[in-house]
Amino acid sequence: RKEVAEMAKTRMKQLQWDKLSAQHAAETVWSKATVDEQRITEIMKKEGFFEEMEEDFKAKQVARRATAATKKDKIELKTHLSLQTRQGIEMVLLRVKSNLTKAKHATPEEVAHDIVNCNESILDQGFLSELLRHYPESETKGQLGEYRNASNEALRLLHPADRLVVLLMTVPHLKEKVQGLLYLTKYRETYDLIKEGAAKIREGAEAIMKAGNFARLLNIILMMGNFLNSTGVQGGAFGFKISSINKLVDTKASDGTTLLHFVERTVSKCFPEIESFLEELDAPSEACRVQLLDLKRDLAELKSGSFQHKKELDRFLDENEENLNDPYAKLMLPFLREASSELSRLSDQVQYTERIYGDALKYFGEGPDPKRRGFPAPQLMRTEDFFGIFKEFIAAYKKIKMDNVRIGEQRQIEAKRRAAAEEKEKERQEALARKEAGVDDSLVLETLLGNLRQSGGTPKNKRKARERRSAAKENVNASPTPMDGNPSDLAAAMLAKLQGGQ
Known part of the structure; x- marks a missing residue:
C-alpha cells in the first residue's frame, strides 16, 4: 500500500477505480512520469483544496443503530391493553401533531392536555370517533388504576397507549365529553347538508x-x-x-x-x-x-x-x-x-x-x-324517484332530437337519390319512345348542331333562318305527333324552341 501524504478526517465517497499493484504500476505511466508529489500536495494544501474536497465529497453519515440499552428499555415498556386496543390508541396518537415541539406526532401528555382543554387540534371527527371506538372498557381501566397517582418515571415505563389511557382516566365524564365534541364537529356539516338539500327539493318542486x-x-x-x-x-x-x-x-x-x-x-x-x-x-x-x-x-x-x-x-x-x-x-x-x-x-x-x-x-x-278517500294512503313517492322522472325524460328527449336530425338528413339523401333515379328513368323512357318512332337521336343532334352553326351568318342568312324557324313552328303546331317526319324537320323544331326569343 502506498503512503498517502494527506488523509481525510471523515469517511469519504469512494472513487471506483481498478487499483494497480506496485509491480503492475512499475511498467506504466505512473512510474515513468516525473512528478513532484510533495510540491503538488503543498500547493493544494495551501489553497485549501483538501478541505474543500472533504466538504464536497463527504460520505453520508449512517445513523447509529439503537444501543442494546435502548432496545432493552423499549422491550421493557409495560402494557395492560390488548393488542387491538393498543394499536387503535396508537393510531389515535398519530392523528395529532405536537404544538409544543412542532414534532410530527404529539406525546400522550399533549393529547390528554388538548382533550381536557377542548383545543382545536382534537376537534376532528376522525380522531374523536377512533378514540371512542378504541377507548378501553372498565375492566382494562381497572388494571391501569394503580398508575393514577404514579410518578412521571413510572409512567414513562408504560407503553404510550397505556399512558394516554391513564391520563384520560382522571378526566371526569370523559366519554360524554368526547361524544359531545364529536357531535359538535359533525353538526355544522350535517346542518348545511340538510339546509341545502331542502332548498333543492323546494326549488325543484316550485x-x-x-x-x-x-x-x-x-x-x-x-x-x-x-x-x-x-x-x-x-x-x-x-x-x-x-x-x-x-x-x-x-x-x-x-x-x-x-x-x-x-x-x-x-x-x-x-x-x-x-x-x-x-x-x-x-x-x-x-x-x-x-x-x-x-x-x-x-x-x-x-x-x-x-x-x-x-x-x-x-x-x-x-x-x-x-x-x-x-x-x-x-x-x-x-x-x-x-x-x-x-x-x-x-x-x-x-x-x-x-x-x-x-x-x-x-x-x-x-x-x-x-x-280512494277513506282508504289507507299509499306511501309518497321518494324525491329521487319523482325528480328522476324529469331527468330521465330530458336525457331521452335530447337523444331523440339528435336521432330525428340524423333521420331527417338520411331521408333527404334518399329523396334526392329517388328523384335522380326517376329522372334517369324518364329520360330512358323518352329515348325508347323516340327509337320506337324511328327517330335517330344522333341524326337529330347532328342536324341541330349544324343549324346552330349556320345561324351566325349574313343578315340574309339570318332572315332565311328566321323564315325557316317560322315555317318549322307552323309545321310543329300543325303536326299532331312531333316525333313524325325526317330528322331535319325535327331539328328545326327543336332549334325553334331554343331560339324562340330571337
Whole structure:
C-alpha cells in the first residue's frame, strides 16, 4: 500500500477505480512520469483544496443503530391493553401533531392536555370517533388504576397507549365529553347538508309547477295519447301520471321510431317555442340527487343529539358550580343554545319543503286518488324517484332530437337519390319512345348542331333562318305527333324552341 501524504478526517465517497499493484504500476505511466508529489500536495494544501474536497465529497453519515440499552428499555415498556386496543390508541396518537415541539406526532401528555382543554387540534371527527371506538372498557381501566397517582418515571415505563389511557382516566365524564365534541364537529356539516338539500327539493318542486312550456308539452302528449287510445279502454283520458312520460319510447312506429320521436318532430315543426321546457326542468333534475327521507332522519338525529348533550351538560354542571369554568362547558353551552334555535328554524323549513313537495306530487297526478278517500294512503313517492322522472325524460328527449336530425338528413339523401333515379328513368323512357318512332337521336343532334352553326351568318342568312324557324313552328303546331317526319324537320323544331326569343 502506498503512503498517502494527506488523509481525510471523515469517511469519504469512494472513487471506483481498478487499483494497480506496485509491480503492475512499475511498467506504466505512473512510474515513468516525473512528478513532484510533495510540491503538488503543498500547493493544494495551501489553497485549501483538501478541505474543500472533504466538504464536497463527504460520505453520508449512517445513523447509529439503537444501543442494546435502548432496545432493552423499549422491550421493557409495560402494557395492560390488548393488542387491538393498543394499536387503535396508537393510531389515535398519530392523528395529532405536537404544538409544543412542532414534532410530527404529539406525546400522550399533549393529547390528554388538548382533550381536557377542548383545543382545536382534537376537534376532528376522525380522531374523536377512533378514540371512542378504541377507548378501553372498565375492566382494562381497572388494571391501569394503580398508575393514577404514579410518578412521571413510572409512567414513562408504560407503553404510550397505556399512558394516554391513564391520563384520560382522571378526566371526569370523559366519554360524554368526547361524544359531545364529536357531535359538535359533525353538526355544522350535517346542518348545511340538510339546509341545502331542502332548498333543492323546494326549488325543484316550485319550478316544475311553474313550468308553462312543459305543461303545454304534456297537453300535446295527452292529445296524441287519446288519439292512439281512442278505440281502447285507455282512451278519453283527462290526464296521466307524470311517470308515464318515460313510456313514450315503448310505443313503436312502423319505421322503427317511437312515439317520442313523433312528439319531438311535431314540437320542432309546429311549436318550437315549447322546447324551452328543457331549461325549465333544470332545477327538478338537480333535486333528484336529494332524498327527503334522509334529510328528515338526519334532522331528527341532530335534534335528538342536541337534547341529549344538553341534558348531560346540565347534569355535569349540577355536580359542581365550578364546572362552569370547565373548558368543555364554556365551549358547549353557547353552541347548544345556538344549535337549538337553528334546528327549530330548520325543522320549519323541512316541513314547508315536504308540503311543497306533496303539492308537486298532487299537481302531476302522483298524489293520492280522491276516489280512494277513506282508504289507507299509499306511501309518497321518494324525491329521487319523482325528480328522476324529469331527468330521465330530458336525457331521452335530447337523444331523440339528435336521432330525428340524423333521420331527417338520411331521408333527404334518399329523396334526392329517388328523384335522380326517376329522372334517369324518364329520360330512358323518352329515348325508347323516340327509337320506337324511328327517330335517330344522333341524326337529330347532328342536324341541330349544324343549324346552330349556320345561324351566325349574313343578315340574309339570318332572315332565311328566321323564315325557316317560322315555317318549322307552323309545321310543329300543325303536326299532331312531333316525333313524325325526317330528322331535319325535327331539328328545326327543336332549334325553334331554343331560339324562340330571337
